Amino acid sequence: MNSDFEPPPKGWSMLSLVGGVVTAVIAIAGLNALSKHFSTTASIQQPESLTSKTTSPTNRAVTVAELDAKSVVLPGQAISSNQLITNKIYVASSGGKLTQEEEVIARQAWVYFQRNWNEKTGLVNSVDSFPSVTMWDQAAAIAAVVSARELNIISTKEFEAKMSTMLKTLATMPLYNKEFPNKVYNAKTLIPVNYGQLEKREEIGWSALDLGRMAIWLKIVGTKYPQLRSQTEAVWRYWQVKRLTKNGQMYGTSILQGKEQYNQEGRLGYENYAAYGLKLWGLNVKKALDYQSHTAFVNLYGQGVPYDQRDYKTSGANNYVLSEPYILDGIETGFQALPKAYADRILAAQEARYQATKQLTAVTEDNLDRPPYFVYSGLFVNGEPWATITDTRQKHNDLRFLSTKAAIGWHILYNTTYTQQLFDFVQANLKSKDGWYNGFYESLNQPNKALTANNNGVILESLLYKKVGQPLTVWAGVEPLHLSSNSTP
Numbered sequence: 001m002n003s004d005f006e007p008p009p010k011g012w013s014m015l016s017l018v019g020g021v022v023t024a025v026i027a028i029a030g031l032n033a034l035s036k037h038f039s040t041t042a043s044i045q046q047p048e049s050l051t052s053k054t055t056s057p058t059n060r061a062v063t064v065a066e067l068d069a070k071s072v073v074l075p076g077q078a079i080s081s082n083q084l085i086t087n088k089i090y091v092a093s094s095g096g097k098l099t100q101e102e103e104v105i106a107r108q109a110w111v112y113f114q115r116n117w118n119e120k121t122g123l124v125n126s127v128d129s130f131p132s133v134t135m136w137d138q139a140a141a142i143a144a145v146v147s148a149r150e151l152n153i154i155s156t157k158e159f160e161a162k163m164s165t166m167l168k169t170l171a172t173m174p175l176y177n178k179e180f181p182n183k184v185y186n187a188k189t190l191i192p193v194n195y196g197q198l199e200k201r202e203e204i205g206w207s208a209l210d211l212g213r214m215a216i217w218l219k220i221v222g223t224k225y226p227q228l229r230s231q232t233e234a235v236w237r238y239w240q241v242k243r244l245t246k247n248g249q250m251y252g253t254s255i256l257q258g259k260e261q262y263n264q265e266g267r268l269g270y271e272n273y274a275a276y277g278l279k280l281w282g283l284n285v286k287k288a289l290d291y292q293s294h295t296a297f298v299n300l301y302g303q304g305v306p307y308d309q310r311d312y313k314t315s316g317a318n319n320y321v322l323s324e325p326y327i328l329d330g331i332e333t334g335f336q337a338l339p340k341a342y343a344d345r346i347l348a349a350q351e352a353r354y355q356a357t358k359q360l361t362a363v364t365e366d367n368l369d370r371p372p373y374f375v376y377s378g379l380f381v382n383g384e385p386w387a388t389i390t391d392t393r394q395k396h397n398d399l400r401f402l403s404t405k406a407a408i409g410w411h412i413l414y415n416t417t418y419t420q421q422l423f424d425f426v427q428a429n430l431k432s433k434d435g436w437y438n439g440f441y442e443s444l445n446q447p448n449k450a451l452t453a454n455n456n457g458v459i460l461e462s463l464l465y466k467k468v469g470q471p472l473t474v475w476a477g478v479e480p481l482h483l484s485s486n487s488t489p
């Protein structure tokens with residue numbers, strides 16, 4: 001993960017995304033713009049346990065924090081080797097036709113992309129109404145367009161037109177050092193930029209993690225829709241992939257004081273997920289796919305949760321344990337990059353937290369509708385349980401939130417009594433006229449009204465997964481046999 005976050009200048013009203021993992025920063029233009037972009041939410045429908053008349057929000061937050069601090073035990077319960085399987089493709093049992101409620105959810109998520117589509121370039125704003133985009137979020141937009149077509153939200157004609165425009169742009173846009181997509185672009189002009197500085201051309205490096213996700217979706221589109229294959233392959237050929245991997249690991253770049261820094265990227269979770277995408281195109285990512293060599297376990301509310309021992313103290317990088325990479329791996333590959341047993345534990349720990357605190361929990365990273373605008377809200381990071389931090393390690397546990405994309409993704413994958421509670425809460429509280437809000441703040445007891453491509457894109461691809469009843473690479477016909485080669489093309 002990159003640690004090169006730069007906040008937008010004070011004069012800018014909206015945030016852009018921080019390159020690196022789904023990293024992003026939102027753009028907010030003062031109270032007037034805030035009220036314009038975010039519609040008023042209906043009365044919040046909380047579970048009875050979250051609305052106790054005898055407990056103030058402040059007291060509840062203190063109580064939950066105390067329980068969270070006590071929930072951690074090191075070392076945690078490990079997972080036996082016979083449970084660590086990644087060659088079996090897992091399929092959720094809840095596949096099939098969408099319910100009427102799910103169709104409504106999908107159509108509402110698509111509203112975001114209608115609002116934020118840039119006709120000339122085919123790029124989609126990462127954050128509502130702010131023309132800035134990273135490759136992670138453009139991959140989410142590709143997923144959304146595919147999902148909208150297959151869920152009969154848009155026509156085949158519209159799908160092919162939108163996808164062709166996107167792919168043409170990706171195969172011709174200016175690249176960092178003529179090698180890879182810059183971490184962030186002006187989505188209207190295609191100018192490579194720094195965060196929040198949409199008019200000044202600036203090349204700031206590339207993110208291997210972002211490109212790994214893009215690689216998965218290029219492979220899905222090119223395989224599922226043969227008429228588009230030449231365009232997806234043109235995108236890959238346009239990249240000079242030699243420096244994307246080294247000695248079986250993924251590498252990205254940053255610019256510090258005018259000099260390029262070439263760094264290994266990724267920790268357990270995103271590292272493995274992104275590496276799977278690069279492996280599909282024949283790159284050697286053997287070490288990046290290794291989910292055991294750096295893994296240890298921590299007990300959180302009695303559940304042994306896997307985490308990467310390469311934390312900030314030992315490696316200079318944060319080792320976030322988050323929901324999203326496991327959800328994406330399940331939906332897109334059927335848990336081919338990471339063992340399903342890891343995902344089982346990560347969901348179980350969040351449910352166990354709910355059972356102990358009565359606080360619905362589905363945490364991951366995402367944009368906020370207020371400073372610091374982007375946080376990693378996770379189960380464990382740098383030795384701390386249930387911490388919400390920025391990539392510069394500033395703590396914001398008061399801004400921990402239930403994530404919309406995580407709640408829906410977990411439910412589609414697992415369909416348990418607990419995930420149904422998450423799903424129902426999202427439906428009741430987090431719909432806006434412009435898409436789905438990013439989540440719901442625990443302590444503030446109100447929605448996180450940020451609107452983003454990644455949140456709404458993950459929602460759409462989760463629902464596509466349910467409809468087709470298969471992991472999306474399997475549904476598309478992507479051959480896992482491509483993974484047998486460790487050599488670069």
